[in-house]
Amino acid sequence: MKIKQVVLNDRPKLIQLFESITIFTPDEQEVIKELLDTYLYNPNQKDYIFFVTQEDDQAFSSFICFGPTPMTKETYDLYWVGTSPHHRRKGLAKKLIEFMMEYMRERGGSIMRIETSGQDSYNETVAFYNGLNFTEEARIKDFYKKGDDLIVYICRL
Amino acid sequence: MKIKQVVLNDRPKLIQLFESITIFTPDEQEVIKELLDTYLYNPNQKDYIFFVTQEDDQAFSSFICFGPTPMTKETYDLYWVGTSPHHRRKGLAKKLIEFMMEYMRERGGSIMRIETSGQDSYNETVAFYNGLNFTEEARIKDFYKKGDDLIVYICRL
DSSP, X not given: OEEEEOOGGGHHHHHHHHHHOTTSOHHHHHHHHHHHHHHHHOTXXXXXXXXXXXXXXXXXXXXXXXXXXXXXXXXXXXXXXXXXXXXXXXXHHHHHHHHHHHHHHHTTOOEEEEEEEGGGGGTTHHHHHHHTTOEEEEEEEEEEETTEEEEEEEEEO | OEEEEOOGGGHHHHHHHHHHOTTSOHHXXXXXXXXXXXXXXXXXXXXXEEEXXXXXXXXXXXXXXXXXXXXXXXXXXXXXXXXXXXXTTSSHHHHHHHHHHHHHHHTTOOEXXXXXXXXXXXXXXXXXXXXXXXXXXXXXXXXXXXXXXXXXXXXXX
């Protein structure tokens, strides 16, 4: 397994990976594809970067999308991370987030932000983020929809 | 004075308005122009909308940029609001925000979010938002840079 930055030729395989991750809703799939196309087709943008893990058989097993938060000095947003159902429970998402931390450190980054739904917290997400030294620093009630809060996780490097 | 939605022909006058608002830093000016061009040149995007107040002499006296927050059901982000130095203290920003509230209500919107710098809070901003029923619901320390927190204001309609 290696981590590689996504290039234009990777688009079909990456779309396939997105679509295999059925825990993403159709709305979420749309947003992720939009970000990918902004990243691939707008050479002037600096807000979104995509990396994947590529297996020995060349398959993409997981991806991450992150970028420097506009107008901040040392803050990065982790926008999306996801793993193919065939490659779960191997620590790939954790590896990609650790890769992002290293990427940030090399560029003077010190704060990583994740915005996520409170509904995600019923599954493994909270334990996962806590294990990576993220803490819940803010919560906006009913943000996504009634009964579905926004939770902001922060990791300070 | 009337409120009108921005169209492609308005671009030069709007850029002029942005540049007259010297409380925006060069970085902020860049981000605002990027959003404007996304709004004007990408007909598929639905995230950003621009309106201006136009005076009787056709000058643009203030502007607002907002949009439905992706993946939420009833939430809108107020991204930017600003007034020409020649037209301050006339309540234009307040009028534009009230216009946005009305716009939201007509579309089932119920939560307005503003993300702003803690450093803005030393001036009139806090009083301004409080007067419009915004409350500080979250604060992320050192988010913009060391000593400069992110404050999230929420208004529930």
